[in-house]
Structure formats: C-alpha cells, structure tokens
Amino acid sequence: MTEQIQPVRGMNDVLPAEMAAWHAIETGARELLSGYGYQEIRVPVVERTELFKRAIGEHTDVVEKEMYTFVDQGGESLTLRPEGTAGVMRALISNGMLRGQRHKLWCAGPMFRHERPQKGRYRQFHQISVEAVGYVGPDVDIELIALCARLWRKLGLQRVRLEINSLGTAEARRAYRERLVEYLNAHHDQLDADSRRRLQGNPLRVLDSKNPEMRALIDGAPLLTEHLDPESHEHFQGVCTALEGLGIPFRVNPRLVRGLDYYSRTVFEWITDALGAQDAVCSGGRYDGLIAQLGGESTPGIGFAMGIERLVALLTQGGPCAAPSTADVYIVVSGPRASSFGLGLIERLRDELPGRRFELNLGGGNFKAQFRRADRSGAALAVIVGDDELQRGVAALKPLRRESGQSESPLSALAAAIESALAVAAAQT
Ligand code: ATP
Ligand code: MG
Numbered sequence: 001m002t003e004q005i006q007p008v009r010g011m012n013d014v015l016p017a018e019m020a021a022w023h024a025i026e027t028g029a030r031e032l033l034s035g036y037g038y039q040e041i042r043v044p045v046v047e048r049t050e051l052f053k054r055a056i057g058e059h060t061d062v063v064e065k066e067m068y069t070f071v072d073q074g075g076e077s078l079t080l081r082p083e084g085t086a087g088v089m090r091a092l093i094s095n096g097m098l099r100g101q102r103h104k105l106w107c108a109g110p111m112f113r114h115e116r117p118q119k120g121r122y123r124q125f126h127q128i129s130v131e132a133v134g135y136v137g138p139d140v141d142i143e144l145i146a147l148c149a150r151l152w153r154k155l156g157l158q159r160v161r162l163e164i165n166s167l168g169t170a171e172a173r174r175a176y177r178e179r180l181v182e183y184l185n186a187h188h189d190q191l192d193a194d195s196r197r198r199l200q201g202n203p204l205r206v207l208d209s210k211n212p213e214m215r216a217l218i219d220g221a222p223l224l225t226e227h228l229d230p231e232s233h234e235h236f237q238g239v240c241t242a243l244e245g246l247g248i249p250f251r252v253n254p255r256l257v258r259g260l261d262y263y264s265r266t267v268f269e270w271i272t273d274a275l276g277a278q279d280a281v282c283s284g285g286r287y288d289g290l291i292a293q294l295g296g297e298s299t300p301g302i303g304f305a306m307g308i309e310r311l312v313a314l315l316t317q318g319g320p321c322a323a324p325s326t327a328d329v330y331i332v333v334s335g336p337r338a339s340s341f342g343l344g345l346i347e348r349l350r351d352e353l354p355g356r357r358f359e360l361n362l363g364g365g366n367f368k369a370q371f372r373r374a375d376r377s378g379a380a381l382a383v384i385v386g387d388d389e390l391q392r393g394v395a396a397l398k399p400l401r402r403e404s405g406q407s408e409s410p411l412s413a414l415a416a417a418i419e420s421a422l423a424v425a426a427a428q429t
Helices: 016-035 049-056 061-066 085-094 139-155 170-186 193-201 203-208 212-219 230-246 308-315 336-352 367-376 387-392 411-428
Strands: 046-048 068-071 077-080 103-112 124-133 160-166 250-252 264-272 280-286 301-307 329-334 358-360 381-386 394-399 407-410
Touching (some): 016 103, 016 308, 046 049, 046 085, 049 077, 085 103, 124 308, 139 160, 139 264, 160 230, 170 193, 193 203, 203 212, 280 308, 301 308, 329 336, 336 358, 336 381, 387 394
Parallel strands (some): 329 358
Antiparallel strands (some): 160 264, 280 301, 381 394, 394 407
8 A cells, every 4th residue: 555644743634523613713703803893814824034033032932943944946034924923013014004003903824833742732723813003002901801801701711811911111121131130140050951041042031931840940030020110010000900890800920921022011821721731822912112123113012812722622621512514404315317306406495595505415325324314414304305206296304303204395385395394493402
C-alpha cells in the first residue's frame, strides 16, 4: 500500500461531528457583536514579518520562537499571522480609515504559532478577535468585558472567571521595570533559563512564566500596580468600580502582564478551571501605543481575542453536542419508475419549500436500508414514493420520530401535506 500522508503536527481537522459546537460559538459571537455595534473585517493570513515584530515585540515568545516565517519567491520575509490585532491595525492604516474616526471591528480565523502541541495548545488555532479603536475608555473597556460576560451566559458557560490588571503607561512601566530588574538580579540564581533570557530582553515577561518553580519568586516581586501613573490608576479604578456596578465578578491579578508587548493600562483574561493547564479562553487589553508604533496616527485602542478550540472544549465537556440532523424530510424511493421520478419530485419540493432540507435516497437499496439511512439523517419525516403510489398519483408520509401511522397525500398537494406533518412532528417534540 502507498504510504499515507500525515497531517501537520499541531494542526487539526474539525470534523462534522464537532461543527455544532463551533457554530454555536461563532453564531453566538457574531449575533452578540452585531448587537454591540461591531462590524466584521477580514484581513490576510499572511503579512510582512516586520509587522508582527514591530507590533508584538522582538522579545516575546511569539516573535522569538513561534512564528511561521518564510521567504517567498520574491525574496520577501512573510509570516503566517500569529494573532489578529496587528493585521487589523495595519488594515486601518493602509486603508486610511483612522483620521480621527472610531471603529468597532471583529475578525475571525486561523492563527499560527509554532508552540509545543498539547491539549488546548495547537500550532494552527482559531480566534475571534474584537477591536475598538479611537476610544480612550474606561467606558469601552467595561463594555467589552460585559460583552464577553454576556457571551458566556449565552453559551451556557459557567466555569469562566475574570482576572484584570493595569499595566499603566509606557513611562510608568519603564520606572517599574527598573525596580523589577533590581529584584530579579538580586535573585538571579533562582531564575530558570527562560526567565534569564526574558530578564535580558523583556523583564516584565518573567512575571508571565508558567513554570511553577518560579511561583514563589514571582510572588515576592514588586508590584506594577503600586507604580501606576495617576491617570492609569484612575482609569483602572473606573473599570473596577463599573464592573462591580454591573455585577461582573473579577479578581485583580497584579501579575497579569500578557504575552504580547503592545498592551497598556487595562489587561484582562477569562480563565477556566475546567481545561487543565491551558486555562485562558479569552484575553485582551488596551493598546494605546500600537497604532502609532505601526506608523499610523496616534489612536487609542482596546481589544481581546477568544480561543475557539478552548471554548469548544468547554462547551462539549458534558459530552459532544447531539449529532445534528442533516435533513427535515427523507425521500424513500422504490421501483425503477419511482427512482427517476424522485429526482424531479425533490427538485420541485425544494422550489415549493425553500426553507426545508430534503435528502433523496441515492444509490438504491431495499426499504430497510433506506429507512436506516432516513433514520440516521435525523429527518422528522419520510416521504415514500413507490411505483404503486405513483400509479395512483400519491406519496406516503411517515413520521420517523414517533410511533404513528402512515398517511397519504396526492402528489399535487404534497408540499402542503409535508408542512403540516412537520408541524405536527415539531409540536410533539
Ligand atoms: P496562553 O497563555 O494560553 O499561551 P496567550 O496569552 O498566548 O495564551 P493570546 O495571544 O492572548 O493568548 O490569544 C488569545 C486566546 O487565544 C487565548 O486566551 C487562548 O484561548 C487562545 N490561544 C492562544 N494560543 C493558543 C494555541 N496555541 N492553541 C489554542 N488556543 C490558543
Ligand atoms: Mg501563548
């Protein structure tokens, strides 16, 4: 046998059986975002490498070791997007959409990071990212968090909790950075290899270490929240007070620094205790300096991204969603005349009942086999067309989800008969 071609490690197929959960999240998010005035934007999966280096920061895990970067035939260095915000900001600049204007946008699609694949951590994964550009906050910060909370309620997700922090302004962070470096240098022997590397390039990222052996050291580090500039402090108080007012529970986590460099002031993460180590399902924050850093006119912004795979895992924890039905009506045909007649009949029914899903039995088979397929399709109703029925100008209707008898309808009135049989079936479930 010819050798099989293996899938790429860390890149998954999403199979039809998992689609119901994906759709629930995607549709739920799309409806809600539209209800909050957010518009969809789609940007390329590939961008110039320089964009991500500048936006995310040279000394981040993503840029240092996780990007899928390649040189194309024209000799340009390109990268598969590791996150969504940079591309969307680039699009706002490239299309001249800033100029003092405000935008509420969302973008969905695959992201690529060369991480170590494990449960909840993949090399191709999907995000819905949401961006509000031109809003200084804190009102928009709060509205975005409320939007997330509403989405979890809508999806029936209970085991997610909110952590927030403020990173202050770039200037405030510089002062804090000095204090932190002093502290980390004083404990240099206790730092792991990763943290020593981060200490050189980007000391704040040491606080983001996932190594449990670094926990105690990190807990003893000076707090960024104690070094906030007065405006950031006030901004953060505004967020906290409003969240309390809205009844959205949260915990201030002074160690929350986030993995990408572009954040300032408010940062937040929705965490679950139901997925093991990969516990963040949605994260984001304010990025007031990002657009200017990318060469656009200085404009504040805030956004977040949710990880669809992790949300799907949460949603399907109680077992997979019920297999969705693929048809409302299954047409069983028997006899040579009926088979060819069936194709015409079903096309006519699709015209007459455009909202209904029909599945015609394809490829023959005896009655028993056809009814087995009808059952698997999840249809509520089978329509049986045999040579005998055809001769009499009728079709038989048989409800599939309850014990009740078959009825007949003249072919000329079949569409109406199907509608009323489906209505009866729906009323009984
Ligand atoms: P983590 O701390 O888990 O590495 P992150 O801080 O790198 O997450 P972001 O870059 O903020 O995550 O991306 C937002 C969301 O995307 C995360 O909260 C998570 O749900 C999801 N996500 C990030 N990386 C992956 C991945 N490799 N596989 C699956 N989902 C991911
Ligand atoms: Mg990460």
